[in-house]
Structure formats: structure tokens, C-alpha cells
Amino acid sequence: MTAHLKMDKPDTRNRLDHTAQGLIGAGMDRPDGKAKVTGTAAYAFEDQPEGMAHGVLVRANVAKGRLNDIDRDSVLRLPGVLAAMCGPRFLRNPAQGGANEAPVQGSEGIAYLGQPVALVVAETFEQARHAAHMLTLQIDAQEGQTDPDIAGYESPDAKQAQQGDLDRAMKDAATAIDVTYTTPSHNSAAMEPHAAIAEWDQDMLTLRGSYQMLKYNRNELADALGIDPKCVRILAPYVGGGFGSKLGIAPEAVAAALAAHELNRPVGVALTRQQVFEGTMRRSESRQRVRLAADASGKLQGIGHDAYISNLTDEVFSEPVTQATPFIYAGENRVIGHHIARVNRTCAGSVRAPGESIGVTVLENAMDELAHQTGIDPVELRLMNIPDKNPTSGLPFSSHTLAEALTTGRDRFGWDQRNPQPGSTRKGDWLIGMGMASAVRVNILSEARVRVTLMPDGTARVQTDMTDIGTGTYAILTQICAEMLGLPETDVSVSLGDTDHPPGPGSGGSWGASSVGTAAFLACEKIRRELAKKVDADEADLTLKDGMVSYANRQVRLADMIDEEIEIEGHVEPGDTSDDVTQSTYGAHFAEVAVNAVTGETRVQRMLGVFAAGRILNHKTARSQCLGGMTFGLGMALTEELMHDPRDGHIVNRDLAEYHLPVNLDVPQLDVVLLDERDAYANPLQSKGIGELGICGAAAAITNAIFNATGVRVRDYPATLDKVLAGL
Amino acid sequence: MRPFDYTRAQDSAEAARIAGQGATFIAGGTNLLDLMKLEVMTPDHLVDITHLDLNEITQTEAGGLRIGALVTNSDLAADMAVRRGWPLLPKALLSGATGQLRNKATTGGNLLQRTRCYYFYDPDMPCNKREPGSGCAAMGGMNRLHAILGASDACIATHPSDMAVALRALGAHVDLMAEDGSTRTLPLGDLYRLPGDTPEVETNLKPGELITHVVLPAPVHGRQIYRKVRDRASYAFALVSVAAVIDVESGVISQAKLAFGGIAPMPWRMTEIEDFLIGKAPSEDLWEEAADLLLSDARGQGSNDFKIPLARRTLAAVLNEATRGDDQ
């Protein structure tokens, strides 16, 4: 049986406020937590089948060219080497999120330095790695174009938008801001390197891999190999961080499958850390021009946001920098520009909140510049510019809590202690400043299916191909089902990451919990109706708690009510509520920094994030998401940058020593407040995506604080000490 | 990684003898193993020296310390005698790497760790240090970590050690044992070589020569400061670091030992600066003149140009801190 919902109208029943188990929202520990911290959770490369051979990918060492062949003889005589291969099915780069088909294939065409063009397989990883090092590639190098500004930009019509007359608004403005900021390439830098193990049984391929969206990955892999998707099973029960970098099927999976087929034995391919940096998706660098036209009272009359980004040829994805610009602030006149350069650099794709994380950040820097120019308090400036409906589409908003986030944050942070005069607070060698920024991220519901089975013993089993990429999917699915079925959480078992299960939404775009949670909710609701039928009661009159069912003054054990499994597949699809209203999550970031007046080093002293994302399903995992987002914001503000070599575009800093993520000592006390909110348009849970919200705008709060501390505006991210120093 | 032979040496003489035949010492392995995985270093034969009897810290007759080459960075930083007499050294050690790495890293290995030049770690890139004659990709490339002093047209890499900078300021020597079992002592400054035309030769060690000890002279009076400026608060190599031992008597500088990290192919020390400071009263102008001495030959390479003003400012800040107050 299935329980289906197309989300066409708001669900105002507040269903989860009326159930009895009391698990929703609670900071329940992850059921998978213990296995993870004790090292017993088997990640992709840790579940190695008997007889597995090791494959290591070989990179192209030119930015553009043609691979004519590989010199197999150069490695086949080395100890342990089993095969060296390249070919038309090799992937040029990982598939983009949700592609559902193979990306560009063929090892012949070299499009960036670092492209995996061959695979060497050996008995051990060390042998394979050595052979990969020794393999001679026969390459004709060609003249590449690695600098986006020299390559030039295309401006597809569909990605430009214009409303009113911004030029005029800028001319008439009491205060006009016209600034350009740049952000560098970023890498997701997930802790678990990308890996896949392929094993064939006749025509059936089983792939253990580290991927985020299995229902698409299965089709992508099948397409790449030219086989029927029914012949592919992907297993990804644990994924050690994704952040967008594992959305699509990737070169290691296809190479492992090809090698396993050729050698007739299981083959595993794990990327080295260097390969992760140069071969998985990068966030495109960006140049962003923001124009703001304000009247004498500070009200925005116009906003312009032009983004210049890059990608490889034939990639449809382009960093959606301006995603929130159409609706975050009021203003009649608006121009949005989106310009893409085609360059021979590592493929650009989704990395940690694509779009808003850099787009909102730069917009919020420009807002700070406007606040400074007009002398209006930065929080006030935002408050007075919150629109009452989407200023671009004219659509109403669903729950909208930006104002509450801003004022809550202002009070809690002690914003009134901030001296608006830059450079006015000094403690010894340290200049102290405060900054803030709004946070905004679009909310998405994605099609999802989950199978929930109530067993005769009164326990429940939950199955979907959804992944838990460290975010807490195991936890919230356990909670939702336990809550709806009135079971202690230990009586619900959740099985994830297996394409034999019903297809979930995949982890990405912050839609995971709400989408897969809704499908589980629907299944449980239907189970409740089945139970109600059995006792001839109304589902709404049933109280389910601790394995007991109460109705009309009667109470029975759930296990006593059922003599066979009740199995329901919940299925949710987005509907009219995605189009009839503008759904988004909101928040506010506050940061206090100390900037060393001698060296220009910035240390963040404290940060506060106030977030509203509908109903919070698990306060602990939700808070963790926000802490992670804010930490990434800190990295974006101060340290993170993939350095491209100016001559061939290759990524120079390819390890965790030189790609500077924030480390413990960089991260101060982070304070997170989650506002209590329900969004009936989002889904029956009334929850919204929270995963990515914490990073959106976070970096701007820090760089705005640097300005407040020093009077130096660093418009070129990250704000490393040399850039601050240049202005001191 | 390439296959290699492995011998666990029982004593220093054996280790030096085997190394004299072309084998490479491995101590903590925190640098060497990384380089072997990347095939930047490809030894055929490793001599494991971790079982040698070189992990003690003892007093010398001169009132200094003799530190075994295998004393870990963690143990050295925690040693009470070191902390009391040479606080500069623990400060420098604790500013380096991470707790986990310092637990493995040894005194000898730390001195001989290789540069962190990005291109040195990438065998597909030209690098005169890795492959003499192939060119230097860092010139005209990314060189944020690179040298402004002491570099050559062949190589602009820096020596990354923090510990070595402190040791240089403290006037440390290294005790060596050659393949024939003979020993000698070198001032730390003479251990290292500038790149010149042969950046692949980084030290004056003879083939197979083992560092057995680092010897510290008796403590010198003065305030000891290690200031490391870097791209994040921890776990990053120095962009500029300054090690200083400074004393002030009757309003003038009576003791000055200075060494610099992050800016040169070896821990950098210029005794001219120290001589210049002695006998003078602390002042901002004096610091400027000291920085002029340090930086008169400094040359940026593009992405590291900022190190010239940064070194100047950091030196002044350290000298201010060292001479501030009246408790001297």
C-alpha cells in the first residue's frame, strides 16, 4: 500500500504538535553515533570484499589536450600490477547533482589538469599507487584557457533578469553603492575521501560508494556503463561528509566498475587527498558586482547583482550566486546578471550551499557598505527593507522570520555595545569590531519515497535509499516514525543508503530531512489509519505512546493489535505550494572579531547565529548543522581558498595542510538560537531545510566586523592578513 | 609508494654505517612518509632509527642541555628544564603542527624536514629541488609560503621548521656521527646551506651522517619570545616568525638574539642586527633600522611580497614586547 501526497495546499493541522511520544524536536542522540565514534560504522572503502584489487586513478598533467594512449607496458611488469586502462567510458568529472545521466565521458579529451584519465589496478594500494605514478601517458598538449577573465563570459538570456530601471534608480538615489567583490574557488573538503568498490555477479553490479543521491547515481552509473539501471545496486549506508561533492556519480565509480568487469574480481578505487582536491567539484570563483540604490530614509529603490563565474565546457551547472537576490530585500528596480566563462579548470559544481553561501555573503557586505554610508544601523537598515511579498514575482511568502531573527540576535548579542565608528575600539594590539549579516536560503521539497513496516511485535522498520551524510537522517527518521507510531526510539530501526529500498530525495540542497521525513510521516499516518480501522475508531482519536494504543477510554498493546506486518510506502511530491508562495529559511549572523593591528591577523571572538527553519525536528542535529555552517562561514571569511596556478589553472594547494579549513583554535564559542516556527506550506511536518542556512551570509558578518574593527574593507575573499594589512 | 628495504638499527654507529651505503634515516616519519607516498622521496632502503638510545635530555658541563635526536617534539616542549631555562624553545615547538604530529615528530627529523613548497610536493611540476635542472614552478606561480631572503634563481623555497628558528636564536649546535663512527659538532647555522645552484643539497651533512644530539648552550638572560604569524590560528606553517631573546639593562639593550622563520631557505639569523641593537635604547626608530638591516636584500616573488612589510612589523612588535615594562 502507498500513501501519497502532492503538496498542493498548506497543511495547517500541526499534526506533530498533537502526537504523544514527545520525541519531535528533542535533541535525541544519533542512533548511528556510537558506531561512528567507535569506528565500527563501515564507510564505503571499509567494507572490502574478499579478493578486492586496488585501483588508483592517474591524472592528466596538462590543462588541455588529447590522450592518445597510455603505455601499458610501462607498468604491467611492475610487481602486483593487474591492469592499466583508459577509454571512452571514463568520466571527465563527477556528474552534477540530480543529473540522472552520465557526465561527459572519454579519457581522450583532456579538459583540466588533474582530470583522471586512466586507472592502474594492482593487488595492493601501494603497488597501484606506485604504478599510477610510473604510467606514461601519451598526450598531445593543446593551448588551454584557464583564466576566466581572459576566456570571456557568456550571458545566457534565461539567466538574466531585469525589472524597472536600475540605472535611473542609481542616479536618483540619495545613496548609491556600486561595489565589486571576489570570492575564490572552494572545495567541500569532506573528511572521507571519495571511494567506490565495484563487484559484479554475472550482469549485476554492486557498488559500495560514497555518494549523496543514490536514485540518480544509479542511473548515472548505468548510463556511463551502458547497462540497464536495474542491473545496478548502490550501497552507501554511511557517507563521511558530502557538502555537495558527492552528489553525482564520479570517475572512481565508473573506473572501478570497468576494472572489476575486466578483471572479473572486485575492484576498489579510493581517491588520495590530492585527487579529492583537484578531481572533485570545486565551487567556482566569483566576481560579483552589487549595486544598491537607497532613498534618503535608507529604503532600497534598486538592487543590481551581477555574478561572473566559470565552469568547464558542456557543464550545465553554474553557481547560482544570485538565488536569494530577487526576494531578500525590497526595491522596485532590479537587475540580475549571470555570466559564465568556459575554462580549463577543475569542474565547478555544488559546494556547501551553492549560490547563497557566496551570493548572500557579498550582498550582505554591500548592505554593510550602505549602512556605513547612510549612517543607518546595519540591523535597522535590513529591518526597514524586508519586503511584505516577493518583490520580483509578487508572490506571498510562506513563514518569514527574518525580522525576528534580526531583532532576537541584536538583543542577545549585545549589538548596542558596537561603536559604529570603524577603528574605535582597541585592546592592546588588537582592534575589536562587530558585524552582522542576514541569512537566507531557498527552501525546497523534493520527491521522496520511504517504506515503513510495522511488525507484528510492535516494532517498526524504515527503509529508503536516502543517505545520511553525517547530518542526522538516521536520527530524524527514527524520531518521526517513533513519534507517529507511539514507539520508544529503540523500537524503530532505520535502514538507509541502498538502492533496493524505495528512492528517497537524496541528500542535497537542505531538502533531505523535510522530504524524506514527510514520506515517512505519510506512511506512518496511513499505518495509524489502518490501526484505527481495526478498532473502528477515528485515526485522530488514537493516542499512540510507548507501544500502547489508547482510544475511547480503552488501552491496548500495539503488538496485540496486529498479527501481520503493515507495510506502507509513503510518497511525497512537490506541488502548488512550491509555486504559489516563496518559501525560504532565514536567519541572522553576528560576529565579534579582533584584528591584530601589527600583523593583520583576524581572530573571531564569538559568533551568534539565529535561525528559523520551520519546525525543528531534532535540536541537537539541527544545531550541529548550524555550527558547521557557521564554521564554514568562518573559513570562507578568513582562510579558505583553492589556489589556481596562473599558468595552467591547476589547483596548487591540494591537501589539508595548505587548504586552510578553520581548525579548533580558529573557532570560538558559537552560539546558535533556533526560532520556533511552523511553515504549513513546506510540508505536513512544517519543517524547512536547515543544513545550508548556517553558512549563508556568515562570512559577511565576519568581514563586516573586520571593517568595524579597522576601517579596512577587504573585497577579495578570504580576508587573509596580507589583505587586511594592506589597508592598515 | 615504491618498495624499499627496511633495517632497524640497534645503535648509532650501525645506523650511520648503513646510511653511508645509501640508506635513508626514518625517525617519526611524519614528513618522510608523506614524501614517499607522493614519490617525491624514493629511498631504496630505510634505516629505522627510533630504537636508538637517543631520547634523553641531559645537562652539559657548560650548564646547557644535550637533547637526543629522538626526543619527540612533545616531550621536548614539556621538559621542565627546557621550560625553565630556554622557554623560547617550547613556545616555538608548540606553535608547530598539531599534538598528534608532535607526539611522533623528533628533534632530528624536525631539523631536516623538507620545504612545504606546493610544487615540490607535486611530481608533475618542474622543481629544481626535487629534480635538478627541471626549473622552478614556484617562480611565476603561487609562492605565498616562499622566501624573501637567501633564495636563488634556482629555488625560492623556505625551511618550514619553527623549532629550528628558536634553536638558531639560542645558539644551538648539532652533534653528528659519520658513517665511520667519527663525530663532529656544527653550529646549527652551518648545518644548512642556501640553495644557490644546487637547491637539492640542503645541508652540509656528509652522506649517511646522523644527527645524534642538539646541544644548547647555557641559558642567556632576557625575555624570550616566539611570535609566529600564519594563515590560521593553529596548524599552519609560518608566514613570518621571529624568535627573540632580549634583555635591557639601565635603559639600553644588553642582550639580543634574533632568528627568523618563514622567510628564508633556512632558519635565518643575522648577527649584524644583534650587534647593532646592543647598547642602544629601545625606540620605534631603532626597530625600523633593525628591520632595514634585516630586509635590505629582501625580494618578493609576487604572492609573498607582503612578507617584507609583515616581517618589519612583526620584528618591531616582538622588540616592543621584549623591551616593554620595567621588570628587566
Ligand SMILES: Cc1cc2nc3c(=O)[nH]c(=O)nc-3n(C[C@H](O)[C@H](O)[C@H](O)COP(=O)(O)OP(=O)(O)OC[C@H]3O[C@@H](n4cnc5c(N)ncnc54)[C@H](O)[C@@H]3O)c2cc1C
Ligand atoms: C600537516 C603538517 C603540519 C606541520 N606543521 C608544522 C609547523 O607548523 N611547524 C613545524 O615546525 N613543523 C611542522 N610540521 C613538520 C613536522 O614538525 C615534521 O614533519 C617533523 O618534525 C619531522 O620529524 P620526524 O621525526 O617525523 O622526521 P622524519 O619524517 O622521520 O624525517 C624527516 C627527515 O629527516 C631525516 N632524519 C630524521 N632523523 C634524523 C637524524 N637523527 N639524523 C639525520 N637525519 C634524520 C630523515 O631521513 C628525513 O629526511 C608539520 C607536519 C605536517 C605533516
Ligand code: SF4
Ligand atoms: S621553490 Fe624550490 S622547491 Fe619550490 S618549485 Fe621552486 S625549486 Fe622546487
